Amino acid sequence: MTTLKSKLHDDLTAAIKARDELRSSTLRLTLSAVAYEETSGKVARELSDDEVLTVIAREAKKRREAAEAFDMGGRAESAQRELAEGEVLAEYLPKQLSDEELSAIVAGAVAEATAGGAEGPKALGAVMKIVKPKVAGRAEGGRVAAAVKAALAG
Incomplete structure (x- = not known):
């Protein structure tokens, strides 16, 4: 069974090979957030898929909030980038409730x-x-x- 974390690693490798800068940088940042979470306690540990999902959701929320801030600051290009990164992360999250x-x-x-x-x-x-x-x-x-x-x- 492949874990969500290994799927992120595999997708990162594919994105790098495809020269997909947006996807590779987004996945790289997300994986570093996962790694940080794994080493932040007293004892280093492997995160479960649910915990990895929580990290991805947190990262996606950060992108939405940054996009709003950039939008309000009149920086449409930066806002678009944040929204695009959020869409990449949304692919890994369960479908949101209506x-x-x-x-x-x-x-x-x-x-x-x-x-x-x-x-x-x-x-x-x-x-x-x-x-x-x-x-x-x-x-x-x-x-x-x-x-x-x-x-x-x-």
């Missing part, structure tokens, strides 16, 4: 939490606890929190 799918999961979790007696500000934490594992890797935390707050307010 707003409708996310809303349906949140609605179910709100019903479950309120049935369990959660209400008011405490309900947010209770609902997030139910929703998080169901959407892991398929929706960003900020997006999930916004959906939960909207559901609780309505």
Whole structure:
């Protein structure tokens, strides 16, 4: 079974051979983020595929945020580059949930939490606890929190 990390390495090698500068630099940066994560604790360890996915998602989020910042700063070319790198990373991530799918999961979790007696500000934490594992890797935390707050307010 090939791991996600070895797939990234193989794709990097292919990108270098194909002289695909964007893909090779994006994968190189991502692999260095994975390597950093593996050596950041007290003991060096091999990351699981889920942990590698978390690193890729974090890197993709950084690209989106940088693209927005470049866009606001009037640096369209840099923003395009960041978005293109984000698209390369998106190929490795699970398909993101649509707003409708996310809303349906949140609605179910709100019903479950309120049935369990959660209400008011405490309900947010209770609902997030139910929703998080169901959407892991398929929706960003900020997006999930916004959906939960909207559901609780309505």
